[in-house]
Amino acid sequence: MEQMINFGIDLGTTNSAIAKFANGKVQLFQNPTDPGTYTLPSVIAFQEDRIVAGKKAREWLERDPQSVVGRFKRKMGTSEKYDIKSIGATKTPVELSAIILKELRTFLPPGEYPEAGVITIPASFDTIQSNATKEAASQAGFRQVLLLQEPIAASLAYANTKKEAGMPDGQWLVYDLGGGTFDVAMIRVKEGEMKVMDHEGDNFLGGTDFDNLIVEKLLIPAITERYKFSDLEQEMKSARGKYNAKYFVLLQQAEEAKILLSSKSNAVITVDGLTDENNAPVDFEYTITRTAFNELIAPHIDDTIHMVEQIITRNKLTAKDLQFVLMVGGSTFIPYVRQRVEEVLGVPVNCEVDPITAVAAGAAYYASGKANVIGESTLAANSPVAIKVTYPKVSREKEELFLAKVTGETTNLTYRITREDGGFDTGIKTLSERISEYLPLVANVYNFFKLTVYDQENKVIETGTGIIGIDSGYGINGQPIPEDICLEIDDDDKPGETKLLQVFQKNNILPSRKTITRVLNKTISDTNGERIRINVLEGPHYALPEANKSLGYLEIAADKLNKKVLKGSDIELTFNISESRDLTVTAYLQMADQEFKQTFTPQERHTPVDVLRIEIYTLAGKLENEIFETNNHEDYAVGKQLAELKKDMDNIKGEAKALAEDDVTDKRYQLEDRKRKLAQAIDLATKQNRMNDVRAAYFNIKTVCHQRVIAGGSEQDKQHFYDIVKDEEHFLAVPSPARTIEKSTALHVLNMTMLWRDPEFLVNTFKELLAAQRAANYDESLKALEQEGLQAIQQRNWSKLTEVDHALIARVPRGAAQDVIRKVGF
Amino acid sequence: MADPIKVTKAYLDILNQVFEIEKKLSVLQESNSIQRNVNKLKEIMENDIVAQGGDDITGFIYHNPIGEDYNITRTDCEASIAGESTEDLQITEVIKPIIRFRNGGANIIVQKAIVVVKAKNSL
Numbered sequence: 001m002e003q004m005i006n007f008g009i010d011l012g013t014t015n016s017a018i019a020k021f022a023n024g025k026v027q028l029f030q031n032p033t034d035p036g037t038y039t040l041p042s043v044i045a046f047q048e049d050r051i052v053a054g055k056k057a058r059e060w061l062e063r064d065p066q067s068v069v070g071r072f073k074r075k076m077g078t079s080e081k082y083d084i085k086s087i088g089a090t091k092t093p094v095e096l097s098a099i100i101l102k103e104l105r106t107f108l109p110p111g112e113y114p115e116a117g118v119i120t121i122p123a124s125f126d127t128i129q130s131n132a133t134k135e136a137a138s139q140a141g142f143r144q145v146l147l148l149q150e151p152i153a154a155s156l157a158y159a160n161t162k163k164e165a166g167m168p169d170g171q172w173l174v175y176d177l178g179g180g181t182f183d184v185a186m187i188r189v190k191e192g193e194m195k196v197m198d199h200e201g202d203n204f205l206g207g208t209d210f211d212n213l214i215v216e217k218l219l220i221p222a223i224t225e226r227y228k229f230s231d232l233e234q235e236m237k238s239a240r241g242k243y244n245a246k247y248f249v250l251l252q253q254a255e256e257a258k259i260l261l262s263s264k265s266n267a268v269i270t271v272d273g274l275t276d277e278n279n280a281p282v283d284f285e286y287t288i289t290r291t292a293f294n295e296l297i298a299p300h301i302d303d304t305i306h307m308v309e310q311i312i313t314r315n316k317l318t319a320k321d322l323q324f325v326l327m328v329g330g331s332t333f334i335p336y337v338r339q340r341v342e343e344v345l346g347v348p349v350n351c352e353v354d355p356i357t358a359v360a361a362g363a364a365y366y367a368s369g370k371a372n373v374i375g376e377s378t379l380a381a382n383s384p385v386a387i388k389v390t391y392p393k394v395s396r397e398k399e400e401l402f403l404a405k406v407t408g409e410t411t412n413l414t415y416r417i418t419r420e421d422g423g424f425d426t427g428i429k430t431l432s433e434r435i436s437e438y439l440p441l442v443a444n445v446y447n448f449f450k451l452t453v454y455d456q457e458n459k460v461i462e463t464g465t466g467i468i469g470i471d472s473g474y475g476i477n478g479q480p481i482p483e484d485i486c487l488e489i490d491d492d493d494k495p496g497e498t499k500l501l502q503v504f505q506k507n508n509i510l511p512s513r514k515t516i517t518r519v520l521n522k523t524i525s526d527t528n529g530e531r532i533r534i535n536v537l538e539g540p541h542y543a544l545p546e547a548n549k550s551l552g553y554l555e556i557a558a559d560k561l562n563k564k565v566l567k568g569s570d571i572e573l574t575f576n577i578s579e580s581r582d583l584t585v586t587a588y589l590q591m592a593d594q595e596f597k598q599t600f601t602p603q604e605r606h607t608p609v610d611v612l613r614i615e616i617y618t619l620a621g622k623l624e625n626e627i628f629e630t631n632n633h634e635d636y637a638v639g640k641q642l643a644e645l646k647k648d649m650d651n652i653k654g655e656a657k658a659l660a661e662d663d664v665t666d667k668r669y670q671l672e673d674r675k676r677k678l679a680q681a682i683d684l685a686t687k688q689n690r691m692n693d694v695r696a697a698y699f700n701i702k703t704v705c706h707q708r709v710i711a712g713g714s715e716q717d718k719q720h721f722y723d724i725v726k727d728e729e730h731f732l733a734v735p736s737p738a739r740t741i742e743k744s745t746a747l748h749v750l751n752m753t754m755l756w757r758d759p760e761f762l763v764n765t766f767k768e769l770l771a772a773q774r775a776a777n778y779d780e781s782l783k784a785l786e787q788e789g790l791q792a793i794q795q796r797n798w799s800k801l802t803e804v805d806h807a808l809i810a811r812v813p814r815g816a817a818q819d820v821i822r823k824v825g826f
Numbered sequence: 827m828a829d830p831i832k833v834t835k836a837y838l839d840i841l842n843q844v845f846e847i848e849k850k851l852s853v854l855q856e857s858n859s860i861q862r863n864v865n866k867l868k869e870i871m872e873n874d875i876v877a878q879g880g881d882d883i884t885g886f887i888y889h890n891p892i893g894e895d896y897n898i899t900r901t902d903c904e905a906s907i908a909g910e911s912t913e914d915l916q917i918t919e920v921i922k923p924i925i926r927f928r929n930g931g932a933n934i935i936v937q938k939a940i941v942v943v944k945a946k947n948s949l
Contacts (some may be wrong), residue, residue, distance in 0.1 A: 033901045035935070045898060056898050063907040239910040245919055245942045248906030252921050252940055273919070421926065422935045423902030440900075442926075445933045515869055572866065593859060 003372045005146065007117040008363025009104060010153070011097060011133065013073045013203070014180040015039040017360035018104040020114075021368035026160075026361045029107035031055075033418070033425050038357050040107070043070035044099050045427075046084045046091075052427035053103040063239070071180070072096045073122075074203055076136075077129035097136035099428075102458035105140070113459055116144035116374055118367040120153045120359050123185045123199035141457025143374045146367070149196050150176065151185035153362030154328045156194075157353045160365050170323045171197065172350075173308060175341060178329035180206040184308050186315060198315055200307040205300060207258070207331040213296045214254035214288065215247065219271065222286050227276035246274050261290045262333045294336040301337055305344045312345075324350040328358050384409045385431070385453065387463045394471045395441060402468065404435035404451070412456040417468075420448035428454070441472040481508050485583070487573065488535040488545045490521055490824045497622070498823055500548070502541035503575050510581065515574045518826035524556070525564040532556040532825035533611075534573065534587055536600070542738065546619045546679030550672065552600030553611060554585055565591045571826050609661050609668055616656045616675050618823075619682070620649050626686050633689065641685045648678055694737040698744045705751045713754055720750055762801045763793055769808040782811070833936045838925055841871055841888050841937075845923045849890075886936070888923040896943040903939040911945035918944045 008026075010017045017039045019028045028038045034055055045057035045068040060068045067086035072093040081090040105113065119142075121133050130147050137145040151174035159167050171188040185199040220233050229235070236247035250271070257267035272283040312319065325347050327338060332355045342349045354361070385408035392400055402417070413431040417439065418424065424440055431453060441447045449468040453461045486500035504512050524530050533555050539548030558564070569591035576584040584599040623646055630639045652674055659667060702725060709721045724746045731739040755761045766789045773782055785804055792800035844867050851861055872885040896905060896915040902924050907915065917939075925937035 034938075047898060050898075052898050055904065056901065059905050059907060060898065060912060063910075064912045239908075245906075245908035245944060248908055248942050249919060249921055252906070421902075421933055423924070424899055425901045426899055442933065445928070515866070517866065572862070588859075588862065 003375070005114075005116045005118060005144065005367040005370045005372045006364065007114040008148075008153070008360050008365070008367045009101065009117050009119045010150070010357075010360035010363060011073065011100060011119050011121070011136075012039075012042055012178070012359070013071055013122075014042060014178055014206070015356075016042050016100050016104055017357055018107050019357065019360040019364035020108075020112075021364040026157075026364045028357050028360060031107060033422060035422055038360075040100065040103055041070075042073065042100050043068065044072075044096055046086045047427075048086055050427040050429045051099060052425075053099055056425070056427070069096055071203070077126070077132040094132050094136045095139065097133065098139035101137060101140035101142070102428075102454075105458055110460070113141075115142055116372045117142055118146045118148050118363045118370065120148050120150045120363050122183060122201070123149045123151050123196045124183075124201065125149075141459060144372065146370055148363055148366050149185075150174075150183070150359050151187055151196055151199070151328075152194055153360075153366065154326055154353065154358045155187050155362065156365045157358040157362035158326055158350065160362075161352050167192075167194070171317075171321065172323045173311070173325045173347070174328055175304070175308065175325050175332065175349075176328040177304060177331040177337060178206050179208055179331070180204070182206065182304050182307075182329075184304070184311060186311050198311045200311055202303070202307070205304070206329075207255075209300065210258055210293075210297050210331070210334075211251050211254040214257065214293070215250045217296055218288060218292065219250050219254065219269065219286060222284075223271060223282060226284060227280060227282050228278050229276055243274060249273065257288050258293065258334075261288070261293050262335060265290050290335075297334070297336065298340070301340050302344075305341060308341070308345060319346040322347045324348050326350045326353065328353065328355050330356055383461050383463055385413065385461070385463060387435075387451070387453070387465050389451070389465055389468065391439070391468060391470060393469065396443075396472065397441065398443075399438045399440045400470055402435070402437045402439050402449070404465075406431060406433050406435065413453055413461065414458075415451060415453045417449055417451050420450065420467075424449075439468075439470065441470060443472055446471050481506060481510060481512070481577070483538045484541045485551065485575070485577065486537050486539070486541045486545075486548065487516065487575075488533075488537060488824055489518065489826060490822050496823070497618075498545050500537065500541045500543065500545055503536070504577060506540075510579045511577060513574070513576045515572060517570050517572045520565060520567055520569050520571055520826050522822045522825055523564065523567045524558050524561060524825070526558045529558070530825070531558070532571065532587070533823065534585055535611075535824070536575070536583060536585060544619075544622070544679050544683045546615055546622075547676060547683045549676060552583055552585060552598065553608065554587065554596065554598045555608075555611075556587060556589070556596055560596070561589070562592045562594055565589050609659055609663060612668055612672055612675070613656045613659070614823075616652055616671070619675060619679055620653050623649050623682055626682060630686070630689070635689070638685050638689070642682070645678060645681055645685070648674075652678065691737055691740075694740045694744075695732060698732070698740050698747075701744050701747045701751065705747045705754075708751055708754050712758065717750065717754055721747075724750065756802060757798075759796070759798050759801075762798055762805055765805050766793070766801060766808070769805065769812075773808065773811060833927060837871070837875060837886060838937050841886055841925055842922055844868060844871070845888055845890065849920075884927075884929045886925055886927055888925045889939075890920055890923045891917050891939050891941065892920045893917060896941070901938070902935055903941045905941050905943045907944070908942050909944045909948045911948060914946045915943040916946050916949065917941045918949065 004021070006021045008019045008021070017028065019026050031037050031040055031054065040054045041058045043054065043057040043061055045052045045060045045064070047067065057068055058070065061070050067084055069082050069084070069091070072082065075093040076097065078093070081092050082096070083090050117137065119133060119137055121130055125133070133147060134145050154174050154176065155172070167189045169189050169191065171186060174185045174187060176183040181201065181203050182205045183199065183201040186197040188195050188197045216233065220236065223229065224232050232243065235241035236243045238244065253269045257269050260267040266287050266289045269286045269288060271286055272281070274282050276282060312322070325341055325345065327349050331337060332351070338349045338351060385406050387404050387406050389402070389404045391402045410431045410433065414428045415431045415435065416428055417426045417437055419439070421442065423442065426437060439447070439449055447470045449470070451463070451465050451468060453463050455461055481504050484502050484506045485504040487503050488498050489501045491497045491499040501516070503514055503516065520532070522530050524532060533553070535545070535553050536551045537545060537548035538551050569589070572588040572590065574586040574588070582599055584597065586595060586597045588595045623642065627639065627642045627646065630642060652671060656671055659671065705721060709717050713721065724743055731743060770786055770789065785807055789801060789804040792798070792804060844864060848864050851864065868888070872887050875885045891903060894917050896903065896917050903917070908918070919942035921940040921942070922937065924935060924939040927934050927936045
């Protein structure tokens with residue numbers, strides 16, 4: 001099969017883009033330093049040791065015009081040269097365009113290096129300007145270049161949205177209003193050939209002018225109307241002005257408002273952050289309506305329409321001769337632009353192409369039909385250089401020095417270092433024998449950087465340096481936590497019992513901090529004598545609380561509270577563990593707006609005798625239950641083990657009972673230790689039983705859910721089901737039941753979701769709920785629901801029946817809350 | 827370069843609002859505990875937003891780069907340069923913060939900060 005060019009490039013005055021035709025469609029490439037955008041601002045900044053193209057360069061354009069160049073495309077084909085102050089040299093528009101083309105290549109994935117491409121040019125370009133564009137492409141390493149006029153490219157993008165091949169004979173206009181330029185062209189198709197008949201344009205009109213208008217004509221007058229400023233506009237717009245920084249803030253807000261007004265009828269701009277001459281702080285909200293915005297831009301839009309009319313008149317045509325006006329360029333998102341063009345010209349507007357990328361896409365379509373005569377692109381073969389790099393693998397600094405020693409021939413080679421998260425880019429720099437760069441580090445993560453070396457044509461040269469990784473969070477400075485650190489919480493499934501919640505995972509690095517918010521499950525007031533117990537333990541989070549070592553204990557009784565805190569209010573617990581393992585627990589009770597704080601040091605163990613006693617009694621109760629359960633299961637081996645443990649338990653219970661509240665000996669610690677060991681033994685003996693129950697429940701719901709998915713689940717349900725169960729072998733193997741329970745819950749939810757879409761279930765639910773409620777209270781509202789439900793069944797209106805079922809459920813009185821014993825309080 | 831991820835815009839909008847509240851709080855110096863609620867919101871966004879069953883922590887973190895140095899290599903910010911000089915710049919106003927999305931070990935910028943920068947000698 002013949003190989004095609006496939007790559008299309010929009011080398012624009014203000015923005016450029018690159019696209020590729022592959023597998024029957026056009027793919028646009030994102031800007032790697034500006035994820036989410038497909039364009040590269042056609043601006044280049046030169047600094048002493050680097051070249052930066054794109055958005056960063058545009059930031060410097062206004063402030064450093066002697067070293068930053070934009071809009072150079074307009075000078076293509078002229079002998080004009082740009083004096084670049086920072087490098088003390090001149091650059092031609094051709095050289096500058098070549099830099100943009102090279103930069104666009106970096107949008108492509110590794111290994112892609114096109115040497116043939118279709119590059120678009122304005123309809124107004126003459127032969128010399130066109131040749132200059134070809135020269136730029138040649139300097140950027142393109143060996144085969146085809147030029148395509150921008151309005152034709154946009155029209156091709158449109159033509160390819162149509163299923164039928166080719167365009168019928170006729171003519172239309174391409175109206176291109178971008179960020180900084182306006183162009184209009186008339187296209188004619190005759191016998192399959194597409195041609196630009198005429199064109200007009202304004203090189204200084206676009207979306208950025210509209211942002212300026214919002215600030216100048218609306219925001220500044222609104223500020224001066226409300227506050228005292230003698231010359232606010234001057235102070236804002238002058239680089240030396242007092243409010244120059246504020247001007248840029250307003251411009252930014254104006255741009256956002258402009259975008260919002262394309263979809264909403266008004267947008268609110270908050271104006272604050274400066275004080276007037278009477279020292280009054282400026283703070284108000286300005287609402288800009290779409291109507292006000294339209295009035296603001298109307299004269300400019302009318303100017304563009306005037307240019308369109310000129311084209312129509314001088315080609316001796318009328319609006320009726322035109323099929324449509326194809327809208328291209330970001331500013332044609334503005335509804336008023338579309339509306340006004342259609343209204344004045346009386347020709348329908350066509351908004352079927354993406355106005356931002358249509359030109360690049362059209363170029364790629366064109367490229368897909370043109371043979372690539374130079375064959376496969378090749379990457380640079382043998383690397384002319386070898387690079388040895390040095391950098392710290394771990395650092396807590398804000399930046400780290402990266403050094404590299406380069407051996408071999410470095411002439412005409414450049415390099416660039418980028419950070420993988422998109423937050424750092426050195427720009428293109430000349431490669432010499434040594435590289436020395438400060439790399440900025442993001443705290444607490446692994447920072448990955450990439451060093452890329454390019455040849456003169458921007459081909460990537462493999463140097464084998466690999467990824468530069470600097471760990472900025474998990475350094476050797478921090479010691480790992482030896483065991484899980486857990487919080488004891490009430491077990492919702494087993495009233496009166498508790499379980500553990502992992503606060504810090506084993507091997508987390510010290511120091512560490514975590515906040516957990518829980519809902520209180522009991523009211524704490526003077527009258528009920530309840531208290532909140534915060535018990536922090538060290539040990540595996542899947543073990544029984546009694547099996548772990550107590551690290552610290554904080555109790556909040558009602559007498560310490562400013563006011564009663566109700567069940568259902570939040571308690572926020574913050575755990576801070578220092579490098580020297582001091583644990584600070586801070587409890588904040590939202591309702592009382594009160595904070596309690598305690599630091600536990602490893603030497604100071606908080607083991608009040610009364611708490612210890614409660615723990616021991618609880619454990620004894622638990623053991624009794626386990627013995628009962630084990631006997632029920634006829635598991636005699638475990639039963640025997642537990643009977644042995646019970647003897648020890650009884651001893652501990654007796655000793656705890658005899659222990660005085662103010663015992664000063666080590667007895668309480670010994671007892672605590674024995675209790676912990678005993679709990680571990682119980683845990684070990686019975687864990688298998690508990691895990692088996694959890695696993696059995698999981699397989700049960702899995703079977704039910706699977707049958708329902710197969711019987712009538714949607715593709716989405718199937719996908720969801722497989723997502724839940726896919727790592728089953730892993731979570732079933734984990735000693736903690738938590739993940740398996742979580743998965744069972746997810747399956748249960750999926751099952752219920754499918755059920756609620758099943759007509760049979762809906763009808764049965766309706767009948768059952770109705771029958772139950774009819775017996776209790778057959779009132780008017782129930783009659784109405786019955787009527788609605790029967791009607792829905794008759795009409796097979798299942799969404800209506802779902803609503804009726806929900807309404808019936810809502811009528812069921814909530815059962816009286818069962819008060820259960822809550823040990824901890826959350 | 828990490829693959830760009832699609833992020834629900836509403837999450838970014840919420841974080842930008844939280845950031846605004848925090849910014850206003852810093853000048854308010856209230857004795858109340860609004861900062862606590864702000865911190866809570868940040869923690870929810872950081873730990874609980876996108877996590878669905880996996881073991882990795884996923885969520886959004888924002889960073890306010892106010893006062894930090896600025897130069898052309900910083901692609902985590904979009905800057906407007908105020909004043910006359912472009913040398914030795916510092917971030918003086920932050921309109922939107924840097925928002926990162928973390929998924930286990932990966933950490934990607936999903937919103938660049940929108941900032942105003944000025945030469946240090948003009949501050």
